Amino acid sequence: xxxxxxxxxxxxxxxxxxxxxxxxxxxxxxxxxxxxxxxxxxxxxxxxxxxxxxxxxxxxxxxxxxxxxxxxxxxxxxxxxxxxxxxxxxxxxxxxxxxxxxxxxxxxxxxxxxxxxxxxxxxxxxxxxxxxxxxxxxxxxxxxxxxxxxxxxxxxxxxxxxxxxxxxxxxxxxxxxxxxxxxxxxxxxxxxxxxxxxxxxxxxxxxxxxxxxxxxxxxxxxxxxxxxxxxxxxxxxxxxxxxxxxxxxxxxxxxxxxxxxxxxxxxxxxxxxxxxxxxxxxxxxxxxxxxxxxxxxxxxxxxxxxxxxxxxxxxxxxxxxxxxxxxxxxxxxxxxxxxxxxxxxxxxx
Amino acid sequence: xxxxxxxxxxxxxxxxxxxxxxxxxxxxxxxxxxxxxxxxxxxxxxxxxxxxxxxxxxxxxxxxxxxxxxxxxxxxxxxxxxxxxxxxxxxxxxxxxxxxxxxxxxxxxxxxxxxxxxxxxxxxxxxxxxxxxxxxxxxxxxxxxxxxxxxxxxxxxxxxxxxxxxxxxxxxxxxxxxxxxxxxxxxxxxxxxxxxxxxxxxxxxxxxxxxxxxxxxxxxxxxxxxxxxxxxxxxxxxxxxxxxxxxxxxxxxxxxxxxxxxxxxxxxxxxxxxxxxxxxxxxxxxxxxxxxxxxxxxxxxxxxxxxxxxxxxxxxxxxxxxxxxxxxxxxxxxxxxxxxxxxxxxxxx
DNA sequence: GTTAGCACTCGACGCGAATGAGTGCTAACA
DNA sequence: TGTTAGCACTCATTCGCGTCGAGTGCTAAC
Numbered sequence: 001x002x003x004x005x006x007x008x009x010x011x012x013x014x015x016x017x018x019x020x021x022x023x024x025x026x027x028x029x030x031x032x033x034x035x036x037x038x039x040x041x042x043x044x045x046x047x048x049x050x051x052x053x054x055x056x057x058x059x060x061x062x063x064x065x066x067x068x069x070x071x072x073x074x075x076x077x078x079x080x081x082x083x084x085x086x087x088x089x090x091x092x093x094x095x096x097x098x099x100x101x102x103x104x105x106x107x108x109x110x111x112x113x114x115x116x117x118x119x120x121x122x123x124x125x126x127x128x129x130x131x132x133x134x135x136x137x138x139x140x141x142x143x144x145x146x147x148x149x150x151x152x153x154x155x156x157x158x159x160x161x162x163x164x165x166x167x168x169x170x171x172x173x174x175x176x177x178x179x180x181x182x183x184x185x186x187x188x189x190x191x192x193x194x195x196x197x198x199x200x201x202x203x204x205x206x207x208x209x210x211x212x213x214x215x216x217x218x219x220x221x222x223x224x225x226x227x228x229x230x231x232x233x234x235x236x237x238x239x240x241x242x243x244x245x246x247x248x249x250x251x252x253x254x255x256x257x258x259x260x261x262x263x264x265x266x267x268x269x270x271x272x273x274x275x276x277x278x279x280x281x282x283x284x285x286x287x288x289x290x291x292x293x294x295x296x297x298x299x300x301x302x303x304x305x306x307x308x309x310x311x312x313x314x315x316x317x318x319x320x321x322x323x324x325x326x327x328x329x330x331x332x333x334x335x336x337x338x339x340x341x342x343x344x345x346x347x348x349x
Numbered sequence: 350x351x352x353x354x355x356x357x358x359x360x361x362x363x364x365x366x367x368x369x370x371x372x373x374x375x376x377x378x379x380x381x382x383x384x385x386x387x388x389x390x391x392x393x394x395x396x397x398x399x400x401x402x403x404x405x406x407x408x409x410x411x412x413x414x415x416x417x418x419x420x421x422x423x424x425x426x427x428x429x430x431x432x433x434x435x436x437x438x439x440x441x442x443x444x445x446x447x448x449x450x451x452x453x454x455x456x457x458x459x460x461x462x463x464x465x466x467x468x469x470x471x472x473x474x475x476x477x478x479x480x481x482x483x484x485x486x487x488x489x490x491x492x493x494x495x496x497x498x499x500x501x502x503x504x505x506x507x508x509x510x511x512x513x514x515x516x517x518x519x520x521x522x523x524x525x526x527x528x529x530x531x532x533x534x535x536x537x538x539x540x541x542x543x544x545x546x547x548x549x550x551x552x553x554x555x556x557x558x559x560x561x562x563x564x565x566x567x568x569x570x571x572x573x574x575x576x577x578x579x580x581x582x583x584x585x586x587x588x589x590x591x592x593x594x595x596x597x598x599x600x601x602x603x604x605x606x607x608x609x610x611x612x613x614x615x616x617x618x619x620x621x622x623x624x625x626x627x628x629x630x631x632x633x634x635x636x637x638x639x640x641x642x643x644x645x646x647x648x649x650x651x652x653x654x655x656x657x658x659x660x661x662x663x664x665x666x667x668x669x670x671x672x673x674x675x676x677x678x679x680x681x682x683x684x685x686x687x688x689x690x691x692x693x694x695x696x697x698x
Numbered sequence: 699g700t701t702a703g704c705a706c707t708c709g710a711c712g713c714g715a716a717t718g719a720g721t722g723c724t725a726a727c728a
Numbered sequence: 729t730g731t732t733a734g735c736a737c738t739c740a741t742t743c744g745c746g747t748c749g750a751g752t753g754c755t756a757a758c
Binding site: 028030031032044045049051052062065066067070297 | 735750751753
């Protein structure tokens, strides 16, 4: 970054104008367009000169000779890092989010799901969210509650606040005493152990030691393991995927397909959110910075959430590179704050 | 239906040819195409004559003068009622479905969800499914299980086998004894009553009578009501919506949007599935028979499921009118049978 | 350093000719 | 009387071509 890379104030102002304009028209922006809005009192010719410079420096590009300019990834990057001014959400928007998050949601997954829905509703983009991953959290309690004569509900609670339950069908009836015994044994054997350590081997052992008829223990053990699996492997959810269709850049059916196919692969999404790492600060990845072919025209804004100490998961917004960064950042930031707060409440319990 | 509406065997054969062909090419089919596949050894001219007749009778239509013919809704209707030959699924397909449905799924909703996923995977269309609606089912038990000091899991079980649970956050700690008391009271007051009768009033009453500190009863009551709500109002779920994009008839972005917007309205879907009524037999609604603008080019094949006596819900497949009816019908029928069987098992419990 | 003016570029749009798949009709044939 | 070959006709699709206009780069004047 030599002195030649430096942008003077006028160039910055022009770049900002271009990005702002392009963000909401999706049309290449020409010199006249900018000179018309009298913010910076310059003729189109002058702006043209500056734009030529900006193009040389790689901040903007021309889709074809003699069309307006379009921000390049580098342009967006500069915009996000230096030019964007994040303004707070409107009070009524904040109000709306707050009341929606304040409903007594006791389950972490539901809470995160709610957060994702809110974000995609406010921003109009697609939101993806990673449910809390409590792989290392110790198991706090395991309970078995009868529902009907041949079915039981298996409940696993971790000390990270995660609750997961599952109805299991047994092959045979189970007495209250049997349930009690099974429940107690499982508790004694597993409570305190981190979820990740509940291996198949351990579960097998449980199965062997207990004298209960098969066709009961097996299903229950399977149920517990399924709960563990769900707790350990964080689920990725998408909300508002259809929002992408609102943007002209996806009018191309093929491109749209490509994106949708990408977003349906859990592991890809997971990878995208995981790289957020343990930091909880906001991260913006623009277009090619995502290192994924189909993401070339998409940006991803992510933020981690947690209880202040530990990082639990992350939420993110996907939209065209020309997304309204200011608004997206503000929205994520606000929702994340509330999410952290609720998280803390639940975990503290 | 006079004698003039009657189709002779040759016309039927030709109609079948047209429909079959159109179903898998999506191109208007011309007389030569049909005469080329030597099934019925006729010249294209003869076929043209017959096609002219079929068109007069309204079974096929020309998108424009001098293009091939396309089946009309009436044509599909005749095809479905008289010509389609439903063949069983391949053994390995049946095997696959069976193993997938045989996993010990204890919760009705999960079971139905699984069924939907299977169907859309096999057929390549979009599946929608209504989870069992147990509005009239009496409540079998209500249980409250502590998870953490300030959170409880509320569990509602109906005698129709539905289990619904929800984690609730309390404002204050609740002793084991308190939990016991609350649980017992709720049970005594609500068990045996049909879900639909658990009105707000009744819940209020529960709240008043119990002497427990507020900030505890209120959340729990809300939790119970939420469970009731979920049990009473059957949820509609969609699987494989993206499959629709595989068909050339939805290459038009606008049409695709229209459909997607339609399919996102729960009440529309609900209405579509509800009209299946109490019959459990298969029903096919073709194009305009759906009485919904955007469904003009879509067909819906539905079937109810239940425990043999009572009708619980329905599953259905949505696809272009030129859908592979034979395969769809076979798939739904098979999956439905397994669903009924599992249903019976669970309910009998 | 800024601006007016001008020639130039190139995508978008509309028009008309060529193409070809498929038809309806007529006349010949079995 | 039913079937078929032949032929004129129709019409969606495709492609080339000229026009239009937004926007540029460059030059010369301020």
